[in-house]
Amino acid sequence: MDKPALPKGTRDFGPVVMARRNYLTGVIRQVFERFGFQPLETPAMENLSTLLGKYGEEGDQLLFRILDNGDFLKDVPDDVFALRDARKLSQYIAGKGLRYDLTVPFARYVVMNRSDIPMPFRRYQIQPVWRADRPQKGRYREFYQCDADVVGTDSLLCETEIVLMIDEVFGKLGLKDYAIKINHRDILNHIARATGAAGRENDLFVALDKLDKIGEEGVREELSQRGFATSVADKLFDFIRTGAAPNGLTQLSKDLPESRGLNELQQVFAMLRLAGNDLTHAQFDVSLARGLTYYTGCIFEVKISNVAVGSVCGGGRYDNLTQAFGSKEKLSGVGISFGIDRIYDALAELNLFPSQVQSSVKVLVCHMDEGTFRFGLQVVQQLRQAGVASELYPDITKLRKQLDYANRRQIPFAAVIGPDEMSRGTVALKNLTTGEQETLTTEKLIEKLKP
């Protein structure tokens, strides 16, 4: 028999990783819920009619399609079958696909349940998505997305609260050195017009978006390759320099007095200050472009300094969540997506996972024989009743083997019960990190280990 293996690009999350991931998503969930966001979960499978055409042609190719059950060849026309063309055939034999992101299922949910949803609707969703991308370091075919969106209001309070939430999450995780970059599509559009690139905004922004990676010279080169005159690049970088100055927003307002975006960002920063945010992390970045044409208002991106994981959060305001489903109501919204895998890597690299997260069990109760095992069963149950995660070693065996197990499990304490301890109603509590040992009554033991 072949050794079993995992499908390419997928992962098991074992106990240590899971404990850390649960800690991370727990922090995020708590902040989301404190801001009034409500959980939503949608099925892994969606009808292909829901998914196709939403992610561009490349996205359609990356969907995992599910073979129809039963005789899936039954309804394939003979002429189609005779072509032996995988792409054509798949339209007849696979009606469902795996979720590619969380935004399309969210939009589908809103369209299907519109009349039951009180607006504005704040939802968060933390679920895996699947993409048939070429697997590589840090890129998986199954990975989690973690999205929060408010739809049904244009209020800039939503943009403000998204920044507050990001700061809250990162603060709770112990991250200090990071930047929440904020820009606005309308500012970029005004800049495009002022540089003489109106109508070619997208080309301009795709090049600009790489500034971080390839620098000014690289962007200039790319612009020239895309057919922009040198004068466009010159004017563009004038704007970038103005916007990057300490008082960038106000300075730009002089050059672009018509820009709704500049006005909106000024309101967002004013609300942030009012809400007690000291703007240590949140900052205007006129060069932030973000590729998606989907965004129409504020855009966000978060980077952690000194950690090579790239951007860890991204989002922005969009005009019309449900347009793709033919809905006439224009539902504007603003959303943020936390890159859980990357934040996990950053926390690991910076050693920021709290040590108690690694050891789910606090104490292993050890014994010497049948009698002390039976006493141990009573002790372990008292510990659990008091809220202490604990185990009794299940087999009667050498103490050494029991302690070995505790060490491999990273359990910090062993409560050893020998016949002497039992006769006095005590345990010998061993700190497996320091080697220290003390004899305690079971009451004192519980008191000491109780959370």
Place this chain on the structure above:
Amino acid sequence: MDKPALPKGTRDFGPVVMARRNYLTGVIRQVFERFGFQPLETPAMENLSTLLGKYGEEGDQLLFRILDNGDFLKDVPDDVFALRDARKLSQYIAGKGLRYDLTVPFARYVVMNRSDIPMPFRRYQIQPVWRADRPQKGRYREFYQCDADVVGTDSLLCETEIVLMIDEVFGKLGLKDYAIKINHRDILNHIARATGAAGRENDLFVALDKLDKIGEEGVREELSQRGFATSVADKLFDFIRTGAAPNGLTQLSKDLPESRGLNELQQVFAMLRLAGNDLTHAQFDVSLARGLTYYTGCIFEVKISNVAVGSVCGGGRYDNLTQAFGSKEKLSGVGISFGIDRIYDALAELNLFPSQVQSSVKVLVCHMDEGTFRFGLQVVQQLRQAGVASELYPDITKLRKQLDYANRRQIPFAAVIGPDEMSRGTVALKNLTTGEQETLTTEKLIEKLKP
């Protein structure tokens, strides 16, 4: 454009349902972790070579298969393609399938990570599984399983702890009227031998398993249809009656002195008593058979009385977790599976979801104009800092509309800020259930709502 729809047999879990589900799984997780069980998550997709042949022929037919990406027809031999046979073709075009249960992925994980896993290994896993069953009331194509298993030890402590965990979970959920039925495969095997049905145990037990549903007469009829003599049924029901008597275990031991199973169950019940369990819910049930041939030792099943949801938990001891993957090491284990959907239905029917579970947000901060909105932003942030889930209504609009929203969201309190309140640094706190209203300083407001 067609209205979007969900694939047959799948569900969205909206905010209210999710809040309840998170409460339910939260209780279960907490108990599992207190008993030392560690979380594991495996990918939704598995190689079909991992899944096929593990669930019988019917199970193989119910797997959701994932179409290979790219030109999936490339490697199909011409003669196979010419057959136009869906079953044959699928072997060439779909190499992966969706997880059908959590046991096979668990076994695969153990085989692949054997040397890194400290034994005994206690894992729990709460993830969806997919089966292409015909959807019907209460049966879905995507549903959650919630499993806990200990492998790598024969100790009956594991059986004992499983019963303790079930009692703990059900107690925390507020369930009172339920039975944890316990039996042992070896007892059933001895009974089969003593009735003269040796070699045909399976037929006997499949019929017996229906006793709850079809009664003694029904079982007798089915046994006769399956070709058993009346004397077999007579003897079988003699044993059932003996076992059902108040002192059933001891009584049966006289008739079946050789049974290892009877001895083991007596040990389990003794350990339960020692651990402080009063056996209100745990009971020996000699007629409990459970279909799966997989089980070799103790078997468990839980039923809630007065609720028509069927069995809500099931499990037992098995001999060899990793056998199907060709592993030579015999890893015995014992597991329990909580039927989350059914327990959810039971809690809903018995009205046992705590009321605070429905309302994730405690207070909506309402305002009258630009100025009170700005004051509200400061209030809502103070509330959140103090751990109170709260929202500020994002748009400046009529108070009536804001209160409507609070009611639809089931938010229990509204903190209304008018110009008078603001000038005094107070809010008018309205209890939206009782209609009571009081004026409070923001400090008192926080104190009152703080968790």
